[in-house]
Amino acid sequence: MDSAELAAYLGGKLIGRGDVTISGFAELGAAREGDVSFFAGSGTMPETHAGCLLIGEDVEPPTGEAAVIVVKDPKLAFAKVVAKLFPPRRLAGIDQSAKVAAEADVRASFIGANVVIESAAEVDADVEIHAGCYVGSGVKIGRGTRIFPNCTIYENVTIGENCTIHAGCTIGADGFGFVRDGANGYVKFPQAGSVSIGDEVEIGANSCVDRGALGVTEIGDGTKIDNLVQIAHNVKIGKRVVIAAQTGISGSTVIEDDCVIGGQVGMGDHARVLSGAVIGSQAGVLPGKIVRKGVWWGTPVQPLDDYKRQNALVKGLGRLKEEVKRLRGLIERDEGQ
């Protein structure tokens, strides 16, 4: 694809050469002749040797040899170009050491070394299951999904199409449910449900999604989850939700579509985060809490503006205390007169 075709693909406006062939991609400073790059900032653009440059509408196009394509959102355009021209290399082949149960229905294009796939699993075409993964009985994996090394998928989990599950994830382990039986300690509550993950979901390394206790833990299409995240039993996560690293969602909590959850957020059980809510990092959501659309912060979460006002008031406490002391002085002097 050359720069003219690229401009057409992106619906952008081409400035300069249309015949630059795109052979790679890089950030501005590292980009070379055949590379596409982008500038998402405002103001002066750093120098670059990129062959093809994506810039926003309010940026002064650089003069020089490069093809320049003006687009609405250069970072998005760059992501789209790379996804189009340089998709991840797909693997093929079934390693001899993989152990696939005879009853499993496996059409995967790649199964790595030491993978185990149990009976009654259904693995669709174009799936990659990398070395050391365990895929339990009755698991369903949709077309195009990639599962990186050393993941464990417990029985009866369903994963949709074109998902990416990074290394070390555990999907479908028992939820954490125990009932106290007096001095005898705890009796395990059944964790006999399942997990259902939609299409185009990405889950980061070493994250955990527990199976439902009696129902289903659900993750909707297009949701992106970072590393070391904990999703407890019976949680329902909607579509196009983003959850940053080390966040934990307790049992039965619901996160509706298009929410953005920061890192290290903790949510109590049976909470509900309504569509479009944004929750800042390290925030805490109490059990049963309903979090409406808007930006939330702190523990327990409050609207960002309230949080800031509160914070400013706390910061001003020293001055307030001084003021009260001064007033007391005035009053006591008056009293003394």
Add this chain to the structure above:
Amino acid sequence: MDSAELAAYLGGKLIGRGDVTISGFAELGAAREGDVSFFAGSGTMPETHAGCLLIGEDVEPPTGEAAVIVVKDPKLAFAKVVAKLFPPRRLAGIDQSAKVAAEADVRASFIGANVVIESAAEVDADVEIHAGCYVGSGVKIGRGTRIFPNCTIYENVTIGENCTIHAGCTIGADGFGFVRDGANGYVKFPQAGSVSIGDEVEIGANSCVDRGALGVTEIGDGTKIDNLVQIAHNVKIGKRVVIAAQTGISGSTVIEDDCVIGGQVGMGDHARVLSGAVIGSQAGVLPGKIVRKGVWWGTPVQPLDDYKRQNALVKGLGRLKEEVKRLRGLIERDEGQ
């Protein structure tokens, strides 16, 4: 087992049919004819088609075809029934690809694909070690314990009977101990101790329990630990302790029997949590702190009532500031007269 036998087993009071055969279990809304289910709430019970229903003493028994058993704690009764009638399916067989050292004493009923068991390990009867697990030299695993895929058990760790270790756990890695040597950086402090885990312990997916530096990291009987939890070197956890997901316990801290620790709690080193303490999610316990029986909250932890009072005072700061401003106005007016 039919509903009459079940009522006798639970010590509950049977209402209606005693001849309902229990063939499954489900939550209220999903339950069908042969299913046992339970209602733990109060007030009106949702409609259900459960064949056998466990309810509390203050609930109006539904009319209809179902057998109803009145018990003190319906959720506990349900957990007991499922544990009794539908225990987890146990696996058997030694996979050919497992590599068991000749010197190891292994009587396990199930060893999955690609498991490695090193020399001098002792694995008791009825143990399941699932695919991809590594069991180091000198490890002891007690009867009935199950270890799910891709766990790593370092050398000389002891795990008791009937434990459940979920996938991706690391037990017995080096604790985090380094001594600063001026400009040279850090010298590793020896991490040569071990880990001792009691009976009936459950550890969630991708959790870590470090070995003691010179002594032993201990987890007592009946303790239940959730996913992604960090237990540092030389920690001592008592019996029947519950620790929710993503909590971290620093070195040498002691948690006595029957404590309940929420999710994402952080505990400094050498703290001591006395028997019966309950610590809320995201709380922080300072190093060396003693946490007494009762409910604790916040960072640094304080009794829940204090935490709430404090929170209310902070929430009222805006009003307090206004009040001070008003008083200043009055005083300055008086001063001006």
Add this chain to the structure above:
Amino acid sequence: MDSAELAAYLGGKLIGRGDVTISGFAELGAAREGDVSFFAGSGTMPETHAGCLLIGEDVEPPTGEAAVIVVKDPKLAFAKVVAKLFPPRRLAGIDQSAKVAAEADVRASFIGANVVIESAAEVDADVEIHAGCYVGSGVKIGRGTRIFPNCTIYENVTIGENCTIHAGCTIGADGFGFVRDGANGYVKFPQAGSVSIGDEVEIGANSCVDRGALGVTEIGDGTKIDNLVQIAHNVKIGKRVVIAAQTGISGSTVIEDDCVIGGQVGMGDHARVLSGAVIGSQAGVLPGKIVRKGVWWGTPVQPLDDYKRQNALVKGLGRLKEEVKRLRGLIERDEGQ
């Protein structure tokens, strides 16, 4: 080595016998005849049967049979002695079940069962790669490094010499970068960079280090990272940095040399922690924040002294409110006159 040689090695002052042969090491209470032990506290030393004792300069040397060596820092001296006399046992041999690509350049002394090493990997001498690890294409691992079981090292990651990577780590997974495309959801931003880890780095169990998006995620020489830590794409961590368990560092954040970061700390993206800063556990660093040398605490982080003063003011809020109420009473009485 006997106690006289040990004193010379440590540059310490020997008191008592110089002919005690050191055959082991232990903490004070557990130490026996041939053991070296240390007392790092002040005041009265607990009783010990250690054959050789390291103590500080301000401690009264015990009387008795033991060799006593007086040093500046007994804990450091102990760590050095154990590192010298009792280094970790090194493994040797290539397991038959390991799958090493023909094109890989592997001089490792130990490769465990079911290890996979892909093409173009370069593994130096004296390296140990334990059972179940996956080493991607183009990975470089320096001399003397040990990688414990079930780790996943994605392609093109570089790890230096004498590093220790504990079990279950994932190094080089995709960073978490997505660009919103309106109602269509998210487009993945390329995660095509790499990871570069220096020498003498230790990474705890089940931790994650993501690859750079377009650049490199870097960890400097001598840095020590605990369990379940998250290092995001393009983070730069300097030399001799210590990071405790469950801390998360967001994308492109820089931590300069010789910082100490507590557990469960969260750092936003593009922050910069200047050399010598110490950040307390559970602290939160906002995106873009610059944290200077000194001790920092809380969310958002502030200097420890400020944090303490603030905390004291908040604790005193009840009294302040009472005082304001009292002043109002006085003023209203005056007004009423």
